[in-house]
Amino acid sequence: MSAPKPTRPPGGKSKSAGGKPAAKADDKPAERVVAENRRSRHDYEIIDTLECGIALVGSEVKSLRSGRMALDEAYGRVDGNEAWLIGCNIPEYEKANQLNHIPKRPRKLLMHRREIKRFAGLATEKGLTLVPLKMYFKEGRVKVLMGIGRGRKTHDKREKLKADTAKREIATLVRSRSSGRRDD
Numbered sequence: 001m002s003a004p005k006p007t008r009p010p011g012g013k014s015k016s017a018g019g020k021p022a023a024k025a026d027d028k029p030a031e032r033v034v035a036e037n038r039r040s041r042h043d044y045e046i047i048d049t050l051e052c053g054i055a056l057v058g059s060e061v062k063s064l065r066s067g068r069m070a071l072d073e074a075y076g077r078v079d080g081n082e083a084w085l086i087g088c089n090i091p092e093y094e095k096a097n098q099l100n101h102i103p104k105r106p107r108k109l110l111m112h113r114r115e116i117k118r119f120a121g122l123a124t125e126k127g128l129t130l131v132p133l134k135m136y137f138k139e140g141r142v143k144v145l146m147g148i149g150r151g152r153k154t155h156d157k158r159e160k161l162k163a164d165t166a167k168r169e170i171a172t173l174v175r176s177r178s179s180g181r182r183d184d
Helices: 038-043 058-065 094-099 113-123 154-178
Strands: 031-036 044-054 075-079 082-086 107-110 128-138 141-151
Touching: 038 044, 038 128, 038 141, 038 154, 044 113, 044 128, 058 094, 058 128, 075 113, 082 113, 113 128, 113 141
Parallel strands: none
Antiparallel strands: 031 128, 044 107, 044 141, 075 082, 075 128, 082 107, 128 141
16 A cells, blocks of 8 residues: 655645645735824714725825825715815825826725715715725725714814723723732
């Protein structure tokens, strides 16, 4: 009797058809965040979110890869069957010379028609705004996480800050109690 043949190639790790190590089913694709609009979570109560692509030119992608951009004043707008990101500042790429882009130009968001219709329907409701939450690279492509938000009043912001501070204090107290330290 001969010994059974090994099912794996020599070297120990199984490889996919392309010669690269096989990906696990539970692996999340790597995301590299370029910019996050933290202020939007403070100013708006986010009701729903959607990941969408964005149409960019080459110099804009190069500028994003170097980590330069601002989402502070940006917002989304739905015009007919298209969604646009307005007011997003991606500075010019120094090495692009004549082929550079306009820093604050409107950029088209890439979404399916049913997503645009749903977002347009929600955005037309009273007091709702299309807000960019973060921009990141996912599998080599630039993605934007857009949210539908309802603007908060000043007193709502204060209440949220108080609640967040209370939660933080409780969490630190619980951690200190569980580790055996006492702050009394």
